[in-house]
Amino acid sequence: MKVLIVSDTHRRNDNYIKVLERVSPVDMVIHCGDIEGSEYLIAECAGCPVQMVTGNNDFFSDLPREKEFQIGHYKVWLTHGHNYYVSMGNETIRQEARMRGVDIVMYGHTHKPVVEMEGGLIAVNPGSLTYPRQEGRRPSFIIMDLDRKGIAHFTIHYL
Template identity: 30%
Template sequence: MRIICVSDNHGNTYYMEELLSIYQEEADEWIHCGDSELLETHPLWQNYRTVRGNMDIAEGFKTERVEELEGDRFLIVHGHRHGVKRSYNELKTRALEENCQFAFYGHTHIPKVEEEDGIFFINPGSIAQPRDREIGTYLIMDLDKDNHQVSFIYYDRDHNEVKELTKSFNLTD
């Protein structure tokens, strides 16, 4: 399963539309971790599953989502209500309550993936307004359940792999 994940585009739709045109045929799912600053009626939401961030004015977005895809459960939040700038404690609690192995979040504008107690905490960074680099980032997550592997491949918005961020993990049953 291949998931494309972005966050914090802050009104810029160009890169999200470009990702759709590039990965349309090979992506199984599209995740957006909030702060889009777009209305609920925007055509991008026909593809991306999104949540409400602290800068979003659209009332129709959920503050968190739990999605089940091919038997795996995914928690999607923006992160501002879960204290992600301090720790993963609140996000971890929600992931455990919802029986999710993968917790996607945004808000910090800093791309990273970490595993703690069997839960993967995944931030694609900001595609439009990065805080720790010059060029925004997005993430492709490849989940290969047959080989018990998950890969998190980061790209800058010019579609160059950011090798120092890319990680692969063995999954345990």
């Protein structure tokens, strides 16, 4: 199974479309928020199931603030992260993820890509396809691949 994880597109979807063209086909798209009214386009272009949540800039969205769902045998918690102070570090969101009993927490907001595996918890932030803030400031996304044994592998990619 191949999953595309993106975040913080902020209604500027050119890079999202480029990424889809580059990595397709995918089995699922996950958007970690700050979509700003492009929900329909994100879903329509994907051509597969899409999981999305609101971010701090999604003022008029009907999307949920958080979601929990399964990918293979992994329990995933999806949230934008701003309510868990991720701009100050991801300790609070990781603690909340452990209390919820999830295997993977996916979040955005910081515009910096992260894949951290610690103590049985995987924390994933794809960064931003529109306004990257990490060193080099290249738009980023993550591909999650489940191998034949169902083990998740994460790769950060840059445009």
